[in-house]
Amino acid sequence: MNENLFHLMSQNFPADRSQTVIELGDGKSYSYADLEEISGRFARLLLDKGVVKGDRVAVQVEKSPENLFLYLATQRVGAVYLPLNTAYTLSEVSYFLGDAEPKVAVCRPQNEAEFSELAKKLGVAEVLTLGADGKGSLTAGAEGLDADVGCVESAPDDLAAILYTSGTTGRSKGAMLSHRNLGANTLTLRDYWGFTKDDVLLHALPIFHTHGLFVASHCVLLSGARMYFLPKFDADQAIALLPNCTAMMGVPTFYTRLLAHPGFTAEVCKNMRLFVSGSAPLLEETFKEFQERTGHTILERYGMTETCMNTSNPLDGERRGGTVGFPLPGVEVRVTDENGKVLGVNEIGVLEVKGPNVFSGYWRMPEKTAEEFRPDGFFITGDVSKIDERGYVHIVGRAKDLVICGGYNVYPKEIELVVDLLPGVGESAVIGVPHPDFGEAVVAVATKDGSNEISEEEVIAACKSQLANYKVPKRVYFVKELPRNTMGKVQKNQLRDEYKESFAA
Numbered sequence: 001m002n003e004n005l006f007h008l009m010s011q012n013f014p015a016d017r018s019q020t021v022i023e024l025g026d027g028k029s030y031s032y033a034d035l036e037e038i039s040g041r042f043a044r045l046l047l048d049k050g051v052v053k054g055d056r057v058a059v060q061v062e063k064s065p066e067n068l069f070l071y072l073a074t075q076r077v078g079a080v081y082l083p084l085n086t087a088y089t090l091s092e093v094s095y096f097l098g099d100a101e102p103k104v105a106v107c108r109p110q111n112e113a114e115f116s117e118l119a120k121k122l123g124v125a126e127v128l129t130l131g132a133d134g135k136g137s138l139t140a141g142a143e144g145l146d147a148d149v150g151c152v153e154s155a156p157d158d159l160a161a162i163l164y165t166s167g168t169t170g171r172s173k174g175a176m177l178s179h180r181n182l183g184a185n186t187l188t189l190r191d192y193w194g195f196t197k198d199d200v201l202l203h204a205l206p207i208f209h210t211h212g213l214f215v216a217s218h219c220v221l222l223s224g225a226r227m228y229f230l231p232k233f234d235a236d237q238a239i240a241l242l243p244n245c246t247a248m249m250g251v252p253t254f255y256t257r258l259l260a261h262p263g264f265t266a267e268v269c270k271n272m273r274l275f276v277s278g279s280a281p282l283l284e285e286t287f288k289e290f291q292e293r294t295g296h297t298i299l300e301r302y303g304m305t306e307t308c309m310n311t312s313n314p315l316d317g318e319r320r321g322g323t324v325g326f327p328l329p330g331v332e333v334r335v336t337d338e339n340g341k342v343l344g345v346n347e348i349g350v351l352e353v354k355g356p357n358v359f360s361g362y363w364r365m366p367e368k369t370a371e372e373f374r375p376d377g378f379f380i381t382g383d384v385s386k387i388d389e390r391g392y393v394h395i396v397g398r399a400k401d402l403v404i405c406g407g408y409n410v411y412p413k414e415i416e417l418v419v420d421l422l423p424g425v426g427e428s429a430v431i432g433v434p435h436p437d438f439g440e441a442v443v444a445v446a447t448k449d450g451s452n453e454i455s456e457e458e459v460i461a462a463c464k465s466q467l468a469n470y471k472v473p474k475r476v477y478f479v480k481e482l483p484r485n486t487m488g489k490v491q492k493n494q495l496r497d498e499y500k501e502s503f504a505a
């Protein structure tokens with residue numbers, strides 16, 4: 001059987017290929033027939049450039065329908081898609097190209113000269129361009145080519161994509177994802193979240209990341225549905241389009257931005273059946289405020305580049321704020337201590353996962369891969385978690401964000417939950433910074449929401465009344481905004497760096 005992801009998708013495309021798959025929100029749209037035709041021509045061009053099964057195709061371009069079709073083209077020829085964050089600098093790109101050794105690199109037209117130079121140095125055979133408007137040497141070169149390329153046969157373990165992790169600790173690692181990983185996970189999500197051909201998804205996520213590229217796009221493509229495919233999230237535009245939509249997938253910042261907009265009402269959501277949040281923790285406050293404002297309960301799920309999606313709150317059962325729900329069908333999860341001992345209900349440790357969704361390893365890093373897998377095949381996620389008595393998984397933070405103060409483990413989330421609820425505080429991030437006595441000291445960085453004037457002393461006093469002394473922040477800094485990346489994750493590295501001198505002698 002052909003396990004190629006594109007083959008799986010095309011089996012789920014609507015029989016009537018004239019149906020729309022992508023709308024841009026400005027009246028322009030693409031049908032499933034267009035998707036097959038354009039991805040077919042791109043696939044032909046890749047073949048003409050000598051791309052064979054297993055070759056990497058590295059892509060650093062703006063989001064556009066043609067960008068998505070290029071991804072599908074690589075699947076059709078059995079190549080390995082390697083998307084790169086558009087924010088990466090040339091020196092970062094140089095590392096990825098050197099490490100992954102792609103046959104072809106596709107870049108924005110304005111970067112062609114420096115990419116070509118880099119490609120020559122690193123032995124990348126071909127550089128093509130693709131602009132945000134869908135134009136470039138890729139589209140021009142594919143013009144008029146025969147689109148009838150079919151789809152290559154792939155085995156379940158053949159690689160479909162390599163996605164580099166954000167590399168906040170050391171070198172960025174290429175997570176190798178197979179056709180089976182991606183296919184199995186999306187079929188599960190499609191069914192778990194009830195996607196059908198009648199769905200219209202608001203897709204405003206970037207497609208260089210697992211959330212937008214796989215979770216969001218695949219749910220649409222594997223159910224023959226349609227999506228508004230927007231280059232970025234803009235609250236005004238989202239509010240204008242949501243009445244035509246049935247589902248949205250977003251990072252928590254999409255939800256806070258919608259709530260901050262006076263035009264966001266229950267009426268806007270009248271045709272919506274599902275709001276999904278992930279990639280970063282959703283504040284319980286946001287979860288509740290969203291419920292109050294719209295009557296909808298956000299469904300929070302949890303995953304990572306290496307594993308695709310692992311857990312989700314249910315479609316029909318109770319969705320619990322502050323949790324990431326249950327393991328998805330076919331996925332096993334457990335919480336372990338530092339020695340690998342499996343912990344019980346509500347005990348805090350590191351989450352491990354196993355299932356067809358879990359990647360096969362890091363590209364050309366066998367030792368690193370071996371370190372992160374248990375002998376029985378569980379992948380150690382590095383996410384500090386617990387599983388409650390009802391089976392809901394809670395993510396408490398990243399293991400690397402754990403603060404050790406005077407020998408005691410402090411889980412930032414526990415303190416953030418207390419600080420976030422204080423009147424006057426918008427949100428907070430708790431970090432550890434070097435301290436001459438304690439090794440590390442707890443520091444909170446918070447925003448104000450203007451509802452109440454609050455001081456550093458008041459935050460500390462409130463924490464003292466609710467938390468053991470070693471968990472109480474020794475300093476509280478107020479900032480206008482917490483630094484976040486495109487996926488809405490708070491950049492704790494940046495905060496640790498900024499406040500590292502707090503207790504310097």
Ligand code: AMP
Nearest residue numbers: 278279280281301302303304305383395
């Ligand atoms: P990435 O590989 O960029 O997708 O990042 C994966 C990491 O994001 C996970 O290991 C978690 O630390 C975090 N993450 C993803 N979804 C959630 C969520 N719903 N709640 C808390 N953290 C999350």
